[in-house]
Amino acid sequence: MKLMLMADLHLGKKVNEFSMLEDQAYLLDQVIGLIDEHRPDGLIIAGDVYDKSSPSAEAVRLLDVFIRRIKQRDICLFMIAGNHDSADRLSFGASIFSDSDIYIAEAFRRPIEPIEWQAGGVMAHIYLLPFIKPIQVRAVWPESDVSGYDEALKYVLGQIELAPNRFNLLVAHQFISGAKTFDSDDILIGGIDQVSAAHFESFDYTVLGHLHGPQTVGSEHIRYPGSPLKYSFSEAAHQKSIPLIEIDPDHRIETTLLGLKPLRDMRIIRGPFQLITDPKHYRAADQHDYVQITLTDELEVADAIARLRAIYPNLMKLSYDNKRTQGSDGYRVAEAIHHRSPLELFEDFYQSQNNHQPMSDEQKDYVEALLREMEEDR
Amino acid sequence: MKLMLMADLHLGKKVNEFSMLEDQAYLLDQVIGLIDEHRPDGLIIAGDVYDKSSPSAEAVRLLDVFIRRIKQRDICLFMIAGNHDSADRLSFGASIFSDSDIYIAEAFRRPIEPIEWQAGGVMAHIYLLPFIKPIQVRAVWPESDVSGYDEALKYVLGQIELAPNRFNLLVAHQFISGAKTFDSDDILIGGIDQVSAAHFESFDYTVLGHLHGPQTVGSEHIRYPGSPLKYSFSEAAHQKSIPLIEIDPDHRIETTLLGLKPLRDMRIIRGPFQLITDPKHYRAADQHDYVQITLTDELEVADAIARLRAIYPNLMKLSYDNKRTQGSDGYRVAEAIHHRSPLELFEDFYQSQNNHQPMSDEQKDYVEALLREMEEDR
DSSP: OEEEEEOOOOBTOEETTEEOHHHHHHHHHHHHHHHHHHOOSEEEEESOOBSSSSOOHHHHHHHHHHHHHHHHTTOEEEEEOOTTSOHHHHTTTHHHHGGGTEEEOOOSOSOOOOEEEEETTEEEEEEEOOOOOHHHHHHHOGGGOOOHHHHHHHHHHHTOOOOTTSEEEEEEEOEETTOOOOTTSOOOTTSTTEEOGGGGTTSSEEEEESOSSOEEOSSTTEEEOOOSSOOSGGGTTOOOEEEEEEEOTTOOEEEEEEEOOOSSOEEEEEEOHHHHTOHHHHTTSOTTSEEEEEEOOSSOOTTHHHHHHHHOTTEEEEEEOSHHHHHOOHHHHHHHHHTSOHHHHHHHHHHHHTTTOOOOHHHHHHHHHHHHHHHHHO | OEEEEEOOOOBTOEETTEEOHHHHHHHHHHHHHHHHHHOOSEEEEESOOBSSSSOOHHHHHHHHHHHHHHHHTTOEEEEEOOTTSOHHHHTTTHHHHGGGTEEEOOOSOSOOOOEEEEETTEEEEEEEOOOOOHHHHHHHOGGGOOOHHHHHHHHHHHTOOOOTTSEEEEEEEOEETTOOOOTTSOOOTTSTTEEOGGGGTTSSEEEEESOSSOEEOSSTTEEEOOOSSOOSGGGTTOOOEEEEEEEOTTOOEEEEEEEOOOSSOEEEEEEOHHHHTOHHHHTTSOTTSEEEEEEOOSSOOTTHHHHHHHHOTTEEEEEEOSHHHHHOOHHHHHHHHHTSOHHHHHHHHHHHHTTTOOOOHHHHHHHHHHHHHHHHHO
């Protein structure tokens, strides 16, 4: 059984006001090429298919054409909704699609039943779990009284009785604690959305969506394929790929990472204006890439954006790194906030409003409980 | 061949801030009941399936469940997008659905090809034409240079070569001139969106969406089934129905109107407060209907809305008809605008801004051409 793994397509996404549609169409063409070359039995897309719960007509058309081409190739498609998707909208027609070997997870309203599927001498049970929040788990099992994402996931997966002689494969869209994150990942401040890798260990394989950096977590059998395109400059150094896994009848797994080449790369360029605008320098790489330029000149360069755009038409961000900008600590403050819990941030706010008087333990407990409740029910 | 005809479902619509979802679910249940009773070979939905181009998740779920139930009954579904729908969103997965006898018109990007379909000894060619604007026709046939809706429709339908031995059935979503309209119909001021019934006459049958009042136009074979629910008080007197047409092998057509009963009716109540709030009066009908109440009392009734809502929980509109309101001509002014052309309205505006000086003929011609262009390209 050969499976290609994908996640976090974010069809219709804009990055710094640039539409990614053309890049995404180019990428999906490439995926079709890889399918024709490697002839997998199935393709898995682990959520965040679209970038918005109400995707644009162009994004819908892009996916429609892609699914049509998948179907023409007679391979199975397994797809779930991520936190960016509306599970109800994405699963429209799912029961009719399934007649055509296209399986889209329904919105989470009942225990997860496996899809029994066989290919290459392997009998598999495929479990499709769309992105879930604790409140949805409590709606299905009111008696469970789960609190937080970790308990919720544990409960849902605990309801599954795995078949011992099947290859049990789970497709999910959650944030496993300990995984590497980047700017474009949607993670909740304070880490309340993190779940332990331990809950996934009883499955033979888990394909995850949510984090854009390709990685395995805890074990080689729990994998984020990552987004197929770079969606922030923090991902500039990534090599995006599609994992191809081959499972033999003894359930041994072999993994190959099929490299992806974007229409336009995303790059960080740093240096003095004169060097960056020197043809010897810029002609070495593709001028149509999406670039973030950091100028190290001490003096502001007149009309820099227009002059740089003449060379790099897809310039997305321009900043200076010099004595003046180093003197301001705006950047560092923003960084610091990112790594602090909501409770710590609230404490700061409380103190600044109350003559630096710290919160009492009772006050802290109250706020903590409140924050927890808010995050869970989002 | 037995066909049930519907149009203008407007799933997800709100009327005067009241969600119609529950009423629509009840109605679709009733349609399933009628299908089980009359066992048609197919169901046609002639556009405005949803009320918005980006429908709510609830509306999508409602249609998903309905289509699933249609499919379980092994009948064909033919559906097109109306002006309220996004053709791209509605036709997502259309090529895959068609394997399951569910035909959804693709967004209009090429000449219309028929679906060959056979049932009850009748060979039919079904043409699915989603709502189109002149600009879309010019995009497909740049040489056509059509101007206006009437020319556009004529051109598109003129490209179709009808098969002489087939039952040629067209499903479309346009406004035929001469048809009866009501408040909830979306018609363009000045009637620029109207097309002649003559263009449809070469088809054996035309099922239309767009106008909510059930009617035939020009001939018995050009029919608006009408919306299955009342969506404005101007439709209060309608009897909504689903036409069932039976076509025999000689292409003779027999029509039966299957009556629909809404969960809550839409009614207009008029009279003095004391009579309307008298149990003997209001117990004669369903208090849960959507009602518009016009009080004829000369004196304002204290706290009227709250007191009337205690009896009619779904009171949608309250107004007075007495000496005071008859004196103001606000209502009549609004009415008058509705029946005037954009050019007339612009002339008024021009005069009020230019010391009552009328526009010259040249000015009129210029504005008229401009308005025409704007409306066509909307």
